[in-house]
Amino acid sequence: MAQLYDRVAxxxxxxxxxxxxxxxxxAGLAGEVVGYARSxxxxxxxxxxxxxxxxxxxxxxxxxxxxxxxxxVPVGAMESVAREIGPALKAGAxxxxxxxxxxxxIAAVAPYLPAGVHFVPAHPLAGTEHSGPxxxxxxxFDNRYTIIVPxxxxxxxxxxxxxxxWQGMGALTEVMDAEHHDRVLAVTSHTPHLIAYTMVGxxxxxxxxxxxxxxxxxxxxxxxxxxxxxxxPTMWRDVFLNNKEATLEILGRFTEELFALQRAIRRGDGDHxxxxxxxxRAIRRGxxxxxxxxxxxxxxxxxxxxx
Amino acid sequence: MAQLYDRVAxxxxxxxxxxxxxxxxxAGLAGEVVGYARSxxxxxxxxxxxxxxxxxxxxxxxxxxxxxxxxxVPVGAMESVAREIGPALKAGAxxxxxxxxxxxxIAAVAPYLPAGVHFVPAHPLAGTEHSGPxxxxxxxFDNRYTIIVPxxxxxxxxxxxxxxxWQGMGALTEVMDAEHHDRVLAVTSHTPHLIAYTMVGxxxxxxxxxxxxxxxxxxxxxxxxxxxxxxxPTMWRDVFLNNKEATLEILGRFTEELFALQRAIRRGDGDHxxxxxxxxRAIRRGxxxxxxxxxxxxxxxxxxxxx
Numbered sequence: 253m254a255q256l257y258d259r260v261a262x263x264x265x266x267x268x269x270x271x272x273x274x275x276x277x278x279a280g281l282a283g284e285v286v287g288y289a290r291s292x293x294x295x296x297x298x299x300x301x302x303x304x305x306x307x308x309x310x311x312x313x314x315x316x317x318x319x320x321x322x323x324x325v326p327v328g329a330m331e332s333v334a335r336e337i338g339p340a341l342k343a344g345a346x347x348x349x350x351x352x353x354x355x356x357x358i359a360a361v362a363p364y365l366p367a368g369v370h371f372v373p374a375h376p377l378a379g380t381e382h383s384g385p386x387x388x389x390x391x392x393f394d395n396r397y398t399i400i401v402p403x404x405x406x407x408x409x410x411x412x413x414x415x416x417x418w419q420g421m422g423a424l425t426e427v428m429d430a431e432h433h434d435r436v437l438a439v440t441s442h443t444p445h446l447i448a449y450t451m452v453g454x455x456x457x458x459x460x461x462x463x464x465x466x467x468x469x470x471x472x473x474x475x476x477x478x479x480x481x482x483x484x485p486t487m488w489r490d491v492f493l494n495n496k497e498a499t500l501e502i503l504g505r506f507t508e509e510l511f512a513l514q515r516a517i518r519r520g521d522g523d524h525x526x527x528x529x530x531x532x533r534a535i536r537r538g539x540x541x542x543x544x545x546x547x548x549x550x551x552x553x554x555x556x557x558x559x
Numbered sequence: 560m561a562q563l564y565d566r567v568a569x570x571x572x573x574x575x576x577x578x579x580x581x582x583x584x585x586a587g588l589a590g591e592v593v594g595y596a597r598s599x600x601x602x603x604x605x606x607x608x609x610x611x612x613x614x615x616x617x618x619x620x621x622x623x624x625x626x627x628x629x630x631x632v633p634v635g636a637m638e639s640v641a642r643e644i645g646p647a648l649k650a651g652a653x654x655x656x657x658x659x660x661x662x663x664x665i666a667a668v669a670p671y672l673p674a675g676v677h678f679v680p681a682h683p684l685a686g687t688e689h690s691g692p693x694x695x696x697x698x699x700f701d702n703r704y705t706i707i708v709p710x711x712x713x714x715x716x717x718x719x720x721x722x723x724x725w726q727g728m729g730a731l732t733e734v735m736d737a738e739h740h741d742r743v744l745a746v747t748s749h750t751p752h753l754i755a756y757t758m759v760g761x762x763x764x765x766x767x768x769x770x771x772x773x774x775x776x777x778x779x780x781x782x783x784x785x786x787x788x789x790x791x792p793t794m795w796r797d798v799f800l801n802n803k804e805a806t807l808e809i810l811g812r813f814t815e816e817l818f819a820l821q822r823a824i825r826r827g828d829g830d831h832x833x834x835x836x837x838x839x840r841a842i843r844r845g846x847x848x849x850x851x852x853x854x855x856x857x858x859x860x861x862x863x864x865x866x
Binding site: 399426437439443448455457465466480483486493496503509517520531533 | 635688706744746747751752754757758759760761765773774775776777780783784785786787788790792795799800806807809810817824825827829832833837838839840843845
């Protein structure tokens with residue numbers, strides 16, 4: 253694949269930015285990649301492990317002469333970064349981000365971008381329970397969706413090039429508007445995360461079942477929740493504070509459904525439970541058919557199969 | 560490892576029984592393994608794929624002369640199976656089961672077992688989203704816990720031999736009483752499953768977010784829920800109906816915690832959210848240290864790492 257940007261600036265050097273660096277390098281998509289992180293420790297680690305071609309001491313310095321600037325900081329930090337880099341952006345540059353909510357990020361960033369700079373927000377739906385500059389790997393985005401969320405003023409050519417970048421990094425892409433993005437993600441990601449955090453917190457609070465028992469006997473169900481609930485706390489705090497309405501709406505529906513199932517359990521209504529559980533099984537098959545998960549036994553973590 | 564039982568009968572031929580067959584054969588733990596399933600289709604499949612040394616036409620026939628009988632049917636079917644096999648059991652035989660709840664199974668099965676038969680309930684904490692006679696594999700129990708739940712009258716030697724069987728099939732074992740088992744499992748398995756079922760059901764109900772969107776964009780969190788919520792509907796219906804009190808108690812605590820987090824989101828209380836999410840992350844580390852999950856990136860499903 254051909255080089256798409258001569259110079260790319262990554263602001264924030266965590267899981268997503270470091271994976272972007274390796275994925276861009278794998279496909280030769282960028283000339284020079286310049287990185288900046290607020291923490292001096294993170295910058296030192298990045299220099300030590302060769303993350304980015306050059307690591308600089310300020311966000312404004314990083315974006316100087318960059319053709320593409322990607323904001324990879326928690327959603328709550330977007331505004332202050334945008335304020336700092338705004339005056340230093342090159343005319344004709346594209347600014348993007350990787351935030352998990354879009355309407356709030358657009359509201360925070362857009363006012364600081366000068367005329368002649370293209371703003372094309374995006375959101376890669378990929379992650380692990382790990383964070384920080386050492387956690388990235390080139391394959392993170394492979395066959396995962398990245399949603400491109402143009403604003404009304406987004407330049408068509410700039411949108412297309414950013415979409416090509418994500419495809420070059422291995423991702424499938426889809427374009428949607430910010431409001432719809434935030435609603436879809438409230439269902440598929442934000443509310444599930446909140447629920448997983450809650451369940452893990454409940455287990456931790458119980459005193460009659462010891463912590464070590466919770467940990468030892470977590471194989472059946474709970475383990476998957478802990479994996480979700482181990483994600484970066486700052487990132488997730490900002491997600492909930494910035495996608496408040498959609499998350500609260502889905503939570504309301506969730507509670508309503510949960511109460512209906514709870515009532516079925518209390519009354520011993522086995523037919524209701526069986527019908528519900530049969531319906532949810534079909535959704536799982538759809539996900540496997542869509543190629544978004546493996547059908548391997550034991551959730552893909554078994555040492556092997558008999559055949 | 561030496562042979563522990565001359566003849567083993569498996570009643571019900573789904574994921575657990577078929578995995579037990581392969582795991583016993585792998586380690587040479589049983590002489591002959593006789594199988595029975597209520598469904599003629601299942602029996603035909605078992606014969607076709609060589610599941611069990613012999614597949615017979617009734618549960619009573621299967622248990623004839625068996626030294627160990629393992630009930631691998633849904634919890635709600637335990638009583639009728641016990642009633643049928645009771646008169647056919649060999650004196651000195653051990654009867655066990657693999658049900659996910661224990662107090663209810665003991666209450667359902669024990670009255671039908673004649674004097675001189677040893678009852679040693681057990682529960683392997685292992686599973687996949689798949690079910691049926693074709694879903695088993697020898698490694699299912701490797702390094703997973705199986706909880707042995709003796710009743711007051713359980714013979715010490717019979718308990719020890721069943722524990723050795725499970726260890727021989729690759730499992731770690733732990734002994735606890737039925738009430739404690741049911742409480743631990745309500746936290747680590749039953750309530751998480753109910754919550755996952757609920758969340759997947761909510762997503763399916765939404766009309767403004769299309770089904771295909773839910774499926775396509777499930778990478779971030781929701782995917783893990785669908786995996787849990789794809790488990791066998793009959794098995795899980797019976798679990799909730801038979802571990803009602805412990806599940807309802809944990810659900811009550813869950814709802815209380817969820818409302819507190821919901822309130823923090825509504826009020827914009829970022830400190831509360833951050834502190835909560837930081838605490839849950841520590842639990843995850845404990846599970847990895849306990850060897851009950853992999854630390855691999857992208858939940859162990861990534862195609863590879865950079866190093």
